[in-house]
Amino acid sequence: MVHAIRIHEHGGPDVLKWEEVEVNNPGPGEIRVRHTAIGLNYIDTYLRTGARPLPMPSILGLEAAGVVEEIGSDITHLSIGDRISYADMPVGAYSEERIMPAHIAVKIPDGIDDAVAAAAMLKGMTTQFLIRQLFRVEPGMTVLLHAAAGGVGLITSQWLNHLGATVIGTVGSKEKAKLASENGVHHVINYNEENFVENVRDITDGKGVPVVYDGVGKDTLPDSMKCLSPLGMLACFGNASGAPDPVDIMDLSNYGSIFITRPMLFHYTATRQALEECANDLFEVINSGAVKVGINQTYPLKDTAQAHRDLEGRKTTGSTVLIP
Ligand SMILES: NC(=O)c1ccc[n+]([C@@H]2O[C@H](COP(=O)([O-])OP(=O)(O)OC[C@H]3O[C@@H](n4cnc5c(N)ncnc54)[C@H](OP(=O)(O)O)[C@@H]3O)[C@@H](O)[C@H]2O)c1
DSSP states (O other): OEEEEEESSOOSGGGOEEEEEOOOOOOTTEEEEEEEEEEEOHHHHHHHHTSSOOOSSEEOOSEEEEEEEEEOSSOOSOOTTOEEEEEOSSOOOSBSEEEEEGGGOEEOOTTOOHHHHHHHHHHHHHHHIIIIIISOOOTTOEEEESSTTSHHHHHHHHHHHHTTOEEEEEESSHHHHHHHHHTTOSEEEETTTSOHHHHHHHHTTTOOEEEEEEOSOTTTHHHHHTTEEEEEEEEEOOOTTOOOOOOOHHHHHHTTSOEEEOOOHHHHSOSHHHHHHHHHHHHHHHHTTSSOOOEEEEEEGGGHHHHHHHHHTTOOOSEEEEEO
């Protein structure tokens, strides 16, 4: 038996229970992993509340690092003792050990420790697909990034800076504004105090930006549309403030033939080749020093409920890691 954080119903952080669970032997294509560090992600809160429903009971968690302890048949890319990390469905990362599909696991390169891999894999591959695949940011572009001091935010702001972009980042407090500026954001806007549409127009001499990365959702999406230049792209990649209201499709032409998409990382890493390319790109920017992964909070795994409260209460910055 091992310990895990499991839910038996959807709801608030109190539904997260520290329980003993059985771990079997891996079947074909599966591995048994002993986790050393587990990543906390905003999507975990959607899965907990039922905004994205799960069967019951479920062990939550989509991202972790650990050591391969046992291998099923039909696996050629991993060996017992390998250090691996992953960020994908099925849920189950909030556990001391688990059985999981081997095809979603990648080896952690030398130079990157387990906690960094667990802190960066899901958020950093999200950054990779957003700024290198969905909309390829080029040097000299000015882009808008919401929640710039968050987990995805701090990785994205540094990576955008490394690409030679000018970063406009929104944040919810003075402390977060300081952190964002220290991590590559050139123009910080506190969207609780300032009108970010006016600010973006001022900064870009009225032109707007070619891309907005919006992981806040409901509270920001209507105004994010107004920040785009003609033919611009609005990547609505998350709902930290709630699911956005429906968009009037005529607004897409009114704002200059703009595009809106609601992408998911898992569709960008659906094949082994796509996963490896995305993960390698991330590991390279980390190993080069261009992106430093700030593990700004750690909690014992058994205190995951508190970690959820802090994440939803906007108390965290950068990445959060749960230690089994
Ligand atoms: N589509 C994908 O594949 C994908 C993958 C990974 C993450 N995501 C999304 O990316 C976003 C960021 O994820 P993360 O794990 O790095 O979280 P995070 O950014 O560390 O935390 C969320 C942040 O959103 C901001 N926020 C604004 N309004 C909020 C509200 N009403 N309640 C709570 N927070 C609010 C807060 O920053 P301020 O206080 O500065 O406003 C908060 O710190 C999430 O929406 C997540 O779902 C999407």
